[in-house]
Amino acid sequence: MQARHGHSSYRDRTDEFFGVVETLRRSIAPAAANNVPYGGGRREDPRSTAVMQSEFNKRASVIGLAIHQTSQKLSKLAQLAKRSSVFDDPTREIGELTAVIKQEISGLNTALLDLQAVRNSHNDERNISRDTTTHSATVVDDLKNRLMDTTKEFKDVLTLRTENMKIHENRRQRFTNNPSKESTNPFVRQRPLASKPAPSQPAPLPWANSSSSSSSQLVPRRQGEAESSPLLQQSQQQQQQQMVPLQDTYMESRAEALHNVESTIHELSNIFTQLATMVSQQGEIAIRIDQNMEDTLANVEGAQSQLARYLNSISSNRWLMIKIFFVLIAFLMVFLFFVA
Amino acid sequence: MKITALLVLKAAPETTDPVILANASDVSHFGYFQRSSVKEFVVFVGRTVASRTPPSQRQSVQHEEYKVHAYNRNGLCAVGFMDDHYPVRSAFSLLNQVLDEYNKSFGETWRSAKEDSSQTWPYLAEALTKFQDPAEADKLLKIQRELDETKIILHKTIDSVLARGEKLDSLVEKSSDLSMASQMFYKQAKKTNSCCTIL
Numbered sequence: 001m002q003a004r005h006g007h008s009s010y011r012d013r014t015d016e017f018f019g020v021v022e023t024l025r026r027s028i029a030p031a032a033a034n035n036v037p038y039g040g041g042r043r044e045d046p047r048s049t050a051v052m053q054s055e056f057n058k059r060a061s062v063i064g065l066a067i068h069q070t071s072q073k074l075s076k077l078a079q080l081a082k083r084s085s086v087f088d089d090p091t092r093e094i095g096e097l098t099a100v101i102k103q104e105i106s107g108l109n110t111a112l113l114d115l116q117a118v119r120n121s122h123n124d125e126r127n128i129s130r131d132t133t134t135h136s137a138t139v140v141d142d143l144k145n146r147l148m149d150t151t152k153e154f155k156d157v158l159t160l161r162t163e164n165m166k167i168h169e170n171r172r173q174r175f176t177n178n179p180s181k182e183s184t185n186p187f188v189r190q191r192p193l194a195s196k197p198a199p200s201q202p203a204p205l206p207w208a209n210s211s212s213s214s215s216s217q218l219v220p221r222r223q224g225e226a227e228s229s230p231l232l233q234q235s236q237q238q239q240q241q242q243m244v245p246l247q248d249t250y251m252e253s254r255a256e257a258l259h260n261v262e263s264t265i266h267e268l269s270n271i272f273t274q275l276a277t278m279v280s281q282q283g284e285i286a287i288r289i290d291q292n293m294e295d296t297l298a299n300v301e302g303a304q305s306q307l308a309r310y311l312n313s314i315s316s317n318r319w320l321m322i323k324i325f326f327v328l329i330a331f332l333m334v335f336l337f338f339v340a
Numbered sequence: 341m342k343i344t345a346l347l348v349l350k351a352a353p354e355t356t357d358p359v360i361l362a363n364a365s366d367v368s369h370f371g372y373f374q375r376s377s378v379k380e381f382v383v384f385v386g387r388t389v390a391s392r393t394p395p396s397q398r399q400s401v402q403h404e405e406y407k408v409h410a411y412n413r414n415g416l417c418a419v420g421f422m423d424d425h426y427p428v429r430s431a432f433s434l435l436n437q438v439l440d441e442y443n444k445s446f447g448e449t450w451r452s453a454k455e456d457s458s459q460t461w462p463y464l465a466e467a468l469t470k471f472q473d474p475a476e477a478d479k480l481l482k483i484q485r486e487l488d489e490t491k492i493i494l495h496k497t498i499d500s501v502l503a504r505g506e507k508l509d510s511l512v513e514k515s516s517d518l519s520m521a522s523q524m525f526y527k528q529a530k531k532t533n534s535c536c537t538i539l
Contacts, residue, residue, distance in 0.1 A: 257480045264487045292515035299522035306529035
């Protein structure tokens, strides 16, 4: 039941609201006395309870309606952010819409907190049923969830917008390469700035807009803001707008250089590891070569000893051979004697 | 990539002209007769740019063929005249260094200066010559350059290590062949020795 109510509460509540209004009209005299905010004394009057509850419902319905409107505006903003091209940049409308949505969201936040306080004070002081408590708790939670979703969407749209702006600025920088010319422009009067709530805001030039609307971590933007806040004069503000992009460029170029250095060091580390691997592999090869050579040495030494022994045996055998020769000659003599 | 001049000025509030605290210029590449006029021009443009730079801001202005970089920090402004090739970042880091050095050596005395000081500050002159090469001023540039050189050297090293690998491979082949041959030799020798007593 609550989910259905929460999903389309801005519609259903209207009927309820009418019913409550009639109840109020009927009980307008005592109700007026009872409408002392949220806590009076202990009133057992069931009608005052109903009045408080209807008060709660009224506020809840108002908040729900406001959330719905905010989300509609947000969808419009998202469309604008998506469709912005390089030349047809609805910067100012986007900025104004952003400001309006931000105010609405913060207003809704405070209203929701009030509503919660109301409910808590109800629960503390009144003798109401468990169902009512759970009902009001669920309503408040539902509204809070919807507000959170809206805020998240808002943040997404802003990030999308920043990315688009960055792409545009890159394209612009590529095609018109004169960032330094901007510095002479501060002396020329420009379109006066509309009222600017503090952080992300419309500005005459997309350069400044890119630096100011990027909702983030760029140090120079914070520097630029901190320095621009004490300045009150319009022309100085405009000059600040020009200075901030130069600071940005300076800081960005430094950041880029640092990134380059870091990536170079990474590459170097890769090269070193490869070098180490190769050298270790080659070390293993060298050890193999060494072993082969030792084997060869052992073989050659063995062969040399064998040959030496052979030589010895051959040289010593000669004496034996002389003896054998003599014996052979003796046989020959005997043969010759028998034949001749 | 040249620096033509470096100036340190006291950037007074917008109405009055800035006061020159130190000046160093390198006009050697102009003809002898143009040098004084170039110095005047440097002084004048430096004053103008310094007066138009809001405090704690950096600014670069293109003037004829020079880029003038100005950095105003708490009323002390450093202005540099460089040509177009000098990287902007090194220019600003150089101005930073100059300002730091000035603060160190002169402290706060410059705040009371009312007219152009005529003494030269030797640090500025040697800074001018030292930083003609932007890598000196900007440590990042120097590091990047050294890293690139190291990378080239490492590439060459890897190539030579690969060649060494090839040679080692051929060596291992040859040594294994050698050990085979020596083994055959040993067997042969043993064989001739075993069957002895021929004849």
